[in-house]
Amino acid sequence: MTALTDLLAFQRQTEALSSVAERLGWDQETVMPRGATEQRAEEMAAMEEVLHDRRTDPRIGEWLDAADPQTDADRRAIQLIARDYSRSSRIPARLATELARLTSLAQGIWAEARAKDAPEDFLPTLDQVLMLKREEAAALADNGNLYDALLDDYEPGMTGAAISSLFDAMRPRLVALREEVLGSERQPAALTGHFPQETQLRLARACATAFGYDWTRGRMDIAVHPFSSGRWQDSRITTRVVETDPFNCVYSTIHEVGHSGYEQGIDPDYAFTPLGRGVSMGVHESQSRIYENQMGRGRAFTGWLFSRMSDAFDGLNITDPDAFFATVNRVTPGFIRTEADEVQYNLHIMLRFDLERDLISGRLDTSDLVEAWNARFLKDFGVAVDRPANGVLQDVHWAVGLFGYFPTYALGNVYAGCLNRALRAAVPDLDEALARGDATPGTEWLRENLQRHGGLMPPSDLIEAASGGPVTPEPLLDYLEDKFGRIYGL
Template structure:
């Protein structure tokens, strides 16, 4: 056994234990009895303690110093293990354990507070999470920017300053497009009616199948906040159902299929290694967003969906496929990020990005967050938040400590815009398949150019290899202006 062999054998067990921890999280958000929260928090703390011990084991340093790569793949694997080892070694074991315990509890507190519209029930535990995340950021930053240290967990190599610059470039065109749309004479009708849960879930499964979801290695469940979980041979998706709004369920499902397909599409040779998972959350979001938006909300696939929904629900108040396509892409000043149209979605992310940077830096305290959220939302969207569940309490991310995660959603949209350009050039007759409820030509292209690589390439290199061009917001913004210009007659 060489040092590299010892390193990989040890890492394989660590990756497997990490998968077990992820499965515990999936269980908590889907089927765990509500009364088991305290027990689960102790279980999560225990397994995080074990994982932290493994991630900081002194033998890792010895193996890393001696390991000799035999290929570029080996070299990239060593690079990623060394990165994780360096970051984990800066975090005290006490802090890692306490974060796991507290965020497991905070998730349940958030869910109850959201259901009761009670921010005062959530803000005290959020304050505790925030204090621990600031401590973690300080340990990782080593004197550098606290927010950048957290962001690097989700988008390696990215900084808050670069994200801010990207958002500054995007915001004027997004705001101008929104204003033109909301002032347009042609406004699509809303979908109305009652849409039973079981029928929605049958359609959701049909949509997942249309996008190539592998049911032998996945499943669909309900959650308060839709998410996907797992990798390799077990990647699960969730959705939620509102019986007056089937788009919530259907497009959440397609979105999560994009995430899950990325994990299931990674080369089997990378299983239980650092290469066997998505390379960044921005790249992950590029998959979920291109599935959901450029394909799922496109004219071809929405025409297929119109017929399926009409049959399933015994008719719709929308007269035809063209009108349905406009309804699917209807722009309204709504409160909920996950239900936002493509034009306004990134504006939701910009709001959260600014607030969480201020929270981590200490410029904003949790006790002032509700007021800050409501004031910023009114400024950005021109609508006053009607209740906390539609405002501060709508997202689970801060409850579970995911500070630095939000900007990767918008970065994923930018990546998806670039990928969509290249995909259309590579598969010019894609709409013929999408109109038949078959996304396989696009899925195969994405699997070949993005998904199979897992973590083998850094995010920007992976994207530039796939698209053959520098990554800029221009393709996304042009796509939005053309698409919504046609729908709204601009």
């Protein structure tokens, strides 16, 4: 057992240092002074150099060869360490360090360019990031598909071809549903008014509590682009506030609580091991999406939310809970992915998936990206992009090098559809609790059947075990057609 003990002790320190690096990233997006960007880039580069040295330490290979695991958890931990060791060993230290430095800088450059609607200020830096990501992909791909090599970081075992096939199967029903919805004579009213920031944040905290967020192990801050960060005893969330749109804040918060709830729900015995984090970004998104949509945007919870918002904002222009439910789920051809309704959200992801595959393959240059984005958006949504902040500059992902991440959002929706079907069968009185502002029966079922396992199982195995069947898009599509068919009288 000495080799296994030494290996896990070494990994424990690596996991702890990785958490410190992640917290530096959280700090940069929330409270770091704007003038500290260059210093933070050097700090992130230094942390990455230390982490890369640890992840490629030759002793890991020796310990892996000599380890004799006795439990399923130890066997799975060794499998994950071996995978990380193999991938890290293929990436030169210089490349890992430079990527950390550049993406830290690029994040600030992107934020400034987005604020000024100036893609020309960001695209040269994006081009540098893209060159490094292509180099990384080539190092990992072993002459295989470059995009698949990057996708595997976020959804192990998944390929671009499989994602493309899934999207091809989903698109016709999504487009048909959208056309029926937008052509319906029954169109819900929009929520209008002024909704002060502090009142929104109080309401968002109440929603986070309703969905089981453990405030003793987390906190909420404001960020340009909402995200969650951390694990184990320190898992933080962020949201954003638009004073004309409280749904932005409320549902960004619930979404991020889904991510953080996953991390807070993992078996504490897995802390500081490879099992002590979400197994993939697709599974992670399944939690954020089922919290936000199937539970948070359902008629039961929106009834509770209607009452709370009516009190918090001294009345609303929407005056009854059924109309409010329809307003929450209103389908409009908006620009922003994070604000998109459930019907169109996956179409936003399909656009980004195709563009980033073309960027990685070299079929698309960054100099042509704005034009390509705008043309594709007009084709897919029938609306011309009005300004870059609503187009190519809206997402931070490419700035920080997350090529291959976007499709996991849609995959998470598919996973959430499978999980929701199983959850509703297992907890038939869930809506009664949601109507009281209590998501506990749903979150506890997810914790028991999925979250507590952390990285113990591969992604598809975990979803199949939790949902009791194979992963297919049909449960999601059936759910969308039923829900929006009722709202829009189809």
